[in-house]
Amino acid sequence: MQAADILKALVNIPSVVGTPNGAIVEWIRSYLDGLGITAHLFPGPEGDRANLFASIGPSDNAGYVLSGHMDVVPAHEAGWSSDPFTLRRDGEKLYGRGTTDMKGFLAATLAALPSLAASPLVRPIHLTFSYDEEAGCRGVPHLLARLPELCAAPLGAVIGEPSGMRPVLAHKGKAAARVTLRGRSGHSSRPDLGVNVVHAMASVLQAAVSKAHDLASGPFDQTFEPPYSSLQAGLIRGGQALNIIPDHCTLDVEARAISGINPATLLAPIRSAAEALQTSGICVEWEELSAYPALSLGCHTALANLLTELTGQEPLAAVSYGTEAGLFQAAGIDAIICGPGDIDRAHKPNEYILASELSACQTMIETLGKHCCA
Template sequence: MTVIAILKDLIAVPSVVGTPNAAIVETIRAILNAAGARVRVLPGPEGDRFNLFATIGPAMVPGYVLSGHMDVVPATEPEWTSDPFQMRADGDCFYGRGTSDMKGFIAAALAALPAITAAPLARPIHFAFTYDEEAGCQGAPHLLPHLPSACAPPMGVIVGEPSGLRAIRAHKGKAAARLTIRGRAGHSSRPDQGLNAIHAMTDALTAAVVQAERLTHGPMDSVFEPPYSSLQVGTLQGGRAVNIIPDHCTAEFEARAIAGVNPSTLLEPVRQAAERLEAQGFAVDWTETSSYPALSLPARSPLARLLEELTGQEPLAAVSYGTEAGLYQTAGMDAIICGPGDISRAHRPNEHIRLDELHACQSMIEALAARCRL
């Protein structure tokens, strides 16, 4: 199958984050099985979502992992000019949800299978495809524990997020949390008889603003933009009517951490401010909704040098968005980002990828396989 035919089939499966994904797993599994790959389908704790891990070549020899996520963000924007789950061609551009982020990479990897299997590999090529990356890397942590029994420690992991096929060595980590405060409702004319949850939330909001300002003073890492960790309040909801004392309020907080900083610790001042409200009679629910570590690969690491040779471009030092690459590195594997398409097209209406980008990625993977025969 050509890369375009494979991508068309992948786009036709609306594997939206947070929904069952057996259909997209089966689509990919069938292609890998037909090529002779050894495939494992690994259920997550949700029961209706699955990771997939496959190998071509000698599994217990160190090789390389091609990593991607199978889920996509929703495509509800009214600006779409065609069905986002029916790939549309316009010249050499192909439109559809997930074309760049990141079914284009998966399609290129699968299209390279004939070249990968054309001759025996001395080092294996592995395929690691996960679920619910768009919800804060929910699937990958359930895949990683299976790797020690599935393969030898790999020489490197290539995470195919859209990067213009230029390798990226570092990204920030992230932690997000949801805070719900519950007070006591009542008529607004008698504030003495209620507990105003929105008023109480201001303590946590103030702590977030203070922490955000504090982070601008360091620590610093100049490879990132901005060069410091950050924190923000992303959503705020509460109350029922202007004349009712609000008995509930919910806010979501997000922290982005430079390499070497645990993103969850950045949220601690907010959590502590919220917990102090319990002494005033409020019920407090703090839930960390996602967390993944930063990535930091040295410039002269063998994996960075390999990607420079395969792409013909020096790797970029860093980006500020996050990927699953930091999870692989934390698990003891060198990881790097490199995939077709552009991140600026992701999560937008009329997402697209170009034919030359897909062919370049396929060629890169085929060149990697050729090296694995040496």
């Protein structure tokens, strides 16, 4: 199958983050089976979604990982010119949810497999396709935990997030959490008889705003844009009606940290502000939503040199978005970002990828296969 045909099949499966992914996993497993490649499926603790792993070549030798996620963000935005889960082609442009982020990489990888399978690989190429990356890389840690029993320690991992096929050496780490406050309801005419947790959340929100302001003062790492760690309160919910004292309120916050800083530590002031409310008769819950470390790969490492050779492009120092690459590096595997498409097209109506970008990615993977035969 051509990459565009594979992409059509993948886009037509609405594998939205946080939902069961059996349909896309089964399609890929069946495709691999047709090539004589065994897929290993590893369900996550959710029970209704799974990671997928496969090897081409001798898995007991050190080789390379091609990593991508099978989930996509929802497509509820206004402005789509066609069904986001039906691939539409207009000349070079292939439209649909996930074409760039990141089913294009999956399609190019799968299209390259017949060539790889027919090659006398000395070093293997592994596929690690994960679930719920868009919810904070929730699936891949479970797969990484199983990797030592599946293959020899890899020489490196290529994470195929959209980078215009330019290798990327670094990204920030991220941590996200939800604060939930529970108070006491009642009629708004008797505020003395209730505990208004929307009001109480104001001090937690102020702690987030204050920390965000402080982070803008440094420390700095000019590799990134912006060159400092950041924090934001992104979502707040509470109350039932204007004349009811709100007894429930949640606040979602996230921190993005430059290299060398644990993003979870940046959320500590928000958690402290929330827990201080417990003396006011408020029940406080703190839920970690997601976390992944920063990526920082040296520009003269073997993996960076290899991707420069494969793509013909000098590596980019860093990107602003996050990926699974930091988790691979934390697991002791050098990782680099390199994939087709442009991140500016992702998570938007009329997301698309170019056919030429798919072709360039497939060529890169097939060239990696030739490198693994030497």
